[in-house]
Amino acid sequence: MLPSRLAYRAGATTLRQSRTISPITLGTQQSRSVSVYGYEQAKCLTFPDYGEPKDVLKLHGHSISPPHRDLVTMRFLASPINPADINQIQGVYPSKPTFTTNMSSAEPLAVGGNEGVAEIMAVGSGVKGLQKGDWVIQKAPGFGTWRTHAQTTADPLLKIENHEGLTPEQVGTVSINPCTAYRMLKDFVSLQPGDWFMQNGANSGVGRAAIQLGKLWGYKSINIVRKRETGFEEMKKDLESLGADIVVTDEEMADRSMREKIMEITNGGREQIKLGLNCVGGKLVNNMAKQLSEGAHIVTYGAMSKQPVTLPTPLLIFKNISFDGFWVSKWSKNNPEEKKKCVDEVLDLTRQGKFHDTPMQPVHWNIGTKQQELVDAVQGTLEGYRSGKGIFVFGET
Numbered sequence: 001m002l003p004s005r006l007a008y009r010a011g012a013t014t015l016r017q018s019r020t021i022s023p024i025t026l027g028t029q030q031s032r033s034v035s036v037y038g039y040e041q042a043k044c045l046t047f048p049d050y051g052e053p054k055d056v057l058k059l060h061g062h063s064i065s066p067p068h069r070d071l072v073t074m075r076f077l078a079s080p081i082n083p084a085d086i087n088q089i090q091g092v093y094p095s096k097p098t099f100t101t102n103m104s105s106a107e108p109l110a111v112g113g114n115e116g117v118a119e120i121m122a123v124g125s126g127v128k129g130l131q132k133g134d135w136v137i138q139k140a141p142g143f144g145t146w147r148t149h150a151q152t153t154a155d156p157l158l159k160i161e162n163h164e165g166l167t168p169e170q171v172g173t174v175s176i177n178p179c180t181a182y183r184m185l186k187d188f189v190s191l192q193p194g195d196w197f198m199q200n201g202a203n204s205g206v207g208r209a210a211i212q213l214g215k216l217w218g219y220k221s222i223n224i225v226r227k228r229e230t231g232f233e234e235m236k237k238d239l240e241s242l243g244a245d246i247v248v249t250d251e252e253m254a255d256r257s258m259r260e261k262i263m264e265i266t267n268g269g270r271e272q273i274k275l276g277l278n279c280v281g282g283k284l285v286n287n288m289a290k291q292l293s294e295g296a297h298i299v300t301y302g303a304m305s306k307q308p309v310t311l312p313t314p315l316l317i318f319k320n321i322s323f324d325g326f327w328v329s330k331w332s333k334n335n336p337e338e339k340k341k342c343v344d345e346v347l348d349l350t351r352q353g354k355f356h357d358t359p360m361q362p363v364h365w366n367i368g369t370k371q372q373e374l375v376d377a378v379q380g381t382l383e384g385y386r387s388g389k390g391i392f393v394f395g396e397t
């Protein structure tokens with residue numbers, strides 16, 4: 001998708017260009033290495049072919065020359081490791097990365113990562129609307145964000161108008177999970193204050209965003225999380241502190257007694273559960289669908305269990321439950337203005353303390369950070385029951 005629009009500068013190979021004078025202090029909190037004559041020494045987490053992250057990811061270095069004409073040079077501040085990034089590396093995600101030799105590599109390489117925030121370091125003479133010091137995110141997935149620096153035109157970038165009071169981690173994770181939750185709550189059924197929605201994967205980044213946005217808009221939520229050996233009560237309290245009304249496990253959801261419980265909390269069924277959000281798939285979706293009101297919609301956005309959704313036909317015939325899907329990549333591409341509005345609104349809420357980012361496990365990426373540390377962090381994303389989303393936080397690079 002977008003990477004074909006990128007214009008990486010071919011690496012400079014002379015000794016003069018690659019000599020570094022470092023570190024120097026930049027305007028923001030970090031220091032970094034910079035080459036003479038404004039050449040940046042970029043490092044990228046790349047893959048030459050699809051496969052398991054631990055088998056295919058390699059740290060690759062190249063030089064970036066000063067930007068001219070319509071090019072900007074930027075340095076990344078924070079880039080999350082999302083489940084879809086792993087699927088993309090495995091080659092099972094519909095949005096394919098661009099494999100290119102533009103980063104001075106012998107073989108074509110793709111850069112991992114689809115989300116992140118970068119700071120503009122320098123702009124070419126023909127660039128309009130962006131200047132040094134601006135923060136930018138990507139308009140759509142596909143950019144390749146696991147890298148210290150990049151050079152591109154302004155086209156794929158969305159400027160953050162005001163990053164005052166926000167951290168790179170907050171801005172770097174705003175565009176995928178919160179926008180997905182936002183649109184799913186708004187675009188499939190007309191929820192009114194007091195209406196309920198139900199979701200599985202409620203402790204995921206998307207799930208947490210849905211709880212908070214739903215609460216702000218007056219919707220009540222039933223939240224399903226996977227049963228775990230330890231820590232359920234803590235997680236329940238955590239989700240309740242975000243605004244969750246009810247938190248149950250997937251096992252409780254499968255129990256016959258759930259019908260009675262749902263009738264109780266929805267005031268004998270008089271309060272409607274019009275929407276279900278599906279992050280997980282499998283049998284859990286049947287158990288959710290059984291509890292929804294007639295004519296409700298279930299929106300599938302993830303498949304974390306890798307189990308298919310198979311449905312008893314009475315749910316379709318007698319309850320007229322509708323099944324929809326949502327993909328934020330396609331929505332962002334088709335609705336760039338709406339996407340910007342959504343990002344601005346969530347960042348405003350974040351600044352006001354009304355929206356809290358998902359728990360994160362920072363992976364610090366500095367000049368000396370070894371390939372293995374970065375690869376391990378990506379591979380670790382495949383494990384369940386994590387205490388937070390992995391995120392590369394760039395320091396001295």
Ligand code: NDP
Pocket residue numbers: 082083084176177180201202203204205206207225226279280300301302303304305306326327328329358383384385386389
């Ligand atoms: P997070 O990394 O924040 O959370 C992962 C979630 O998945 C946790 O709730 C985790 O539960 C659960 N999980 C992990 N493994 C399993 C498993 N084997 N069975 C059931 N649940 C599991 O994820 P995100 O919020 O970033 O993404 C969640 C899903 O949504 C992903 O599939 C992602 O690709 C998708 N997504 C889709 C979008 C779209 O536009 N369609 C946009 C954004 C995300 P636990 O803590 O119990 O391990």
